[in-house]
Amino acid sequence: MISPIFFVVSLIVSCFYASNVQDFCVADYTAPQGPAGYPCKDPARATVDDFVRSGFGVPSNTSNVYKFGFTPAFAFNLPGLNGLGVSLGRADVEVGGVVSIHSHPGATELVVVAEGSSIIGGFIASNNKVYQKILNKGDTMVLPQGLYHFFVNQGTTPGIIYAAFSTEGPTVQLMDPSLFKNDLASDIMEKTTLLDAPQIQKLKKLFGGTN
Incomplete structure (x- = not known):
């Protein structure tokens, strides 16, 4: 039988820890960013707007040599993502456009083709083997962390690709630049x-x- 005193003490300790749990770490852009991300804003000053971002319904600018544009929802522009280890992006790829060979050193990427067809997606493993496949609307592909990957829109309509990342602030290294x-x-x-x-x-x- 559990001692009443033990039960009461356990309840007090549980309540203490529950009251000190921080559910989120909204980015404080007024403070310097460190290796672990942005410092936390006082939770009492957080608002719902810290967790919402508009703009994913608008095509990104594709007027460049690659015919490709990208709209991010990362910690630097969606403060509620800070510290949560996830982020999202929208890639627009015109007909004949490409997402050039690049890597994300600290993030795995999961993509879904929202619009378009005959989009070649692929990545290059560390043993130089290429894994590629033609993707159509509704198809999903995972791109392992740190590996070079790419997309080529060889279809007849513009492509929209949504990409989820396993970090709130993925870095990118484009091979050509x-x-x-x-x-x-x-x-x-x-x-x-x-x-x-x-x-x-x-x-x-x-x-x-x-x-």
């Missing part, structure tokens, strides 16, 4: 990429690199 939008000397690039000088200069001019 990483290589050609920098000041790394062209002779070093020739040696490390096996591209010739004219190709490197052409790509640096396209992406804004120097040297």
Whole structure:
């Protein structure tokens, strides 16, 4: 039989911890961001607007060389996501457009094709094996953390892809800008990429690199 005193003490301890549980950590944009994310705003100052963001019904700007645009709902623009380990994005891919080869070093990505057909989605494993498939409306694909991946819209209608991430602030490294939008000397690039000088200069001019 449970002692009445033990029961009362347990109840008090449980109530104490329950009253100190913090349900969320709304980002405080007025304080510096650290490696663990944004500091928490006083929960008493949180409002429902901290947890809501509009704009996913509007196509993103695709007027670029890739014919691709992206609308994020990340911790930096949806403060209620801070610390929750999840985020969302909308990708718009015009006919003939691409989501160029890139990676998210700290996030797994789960995508669903909301509009469009004949969209090639794929990723490259660390053993250089390519996993790719033609995706149509309603199809879902998972892209493992840190692996290079891509999409190509070879269909006849614009594509809309929603992407969920396993972090509230995924970082991205685009392969082409990483290589050609920098000041790394062209002779070093020739040696490390096996591209010739004219190709490197052409790509640096396209992406804004120097040297």
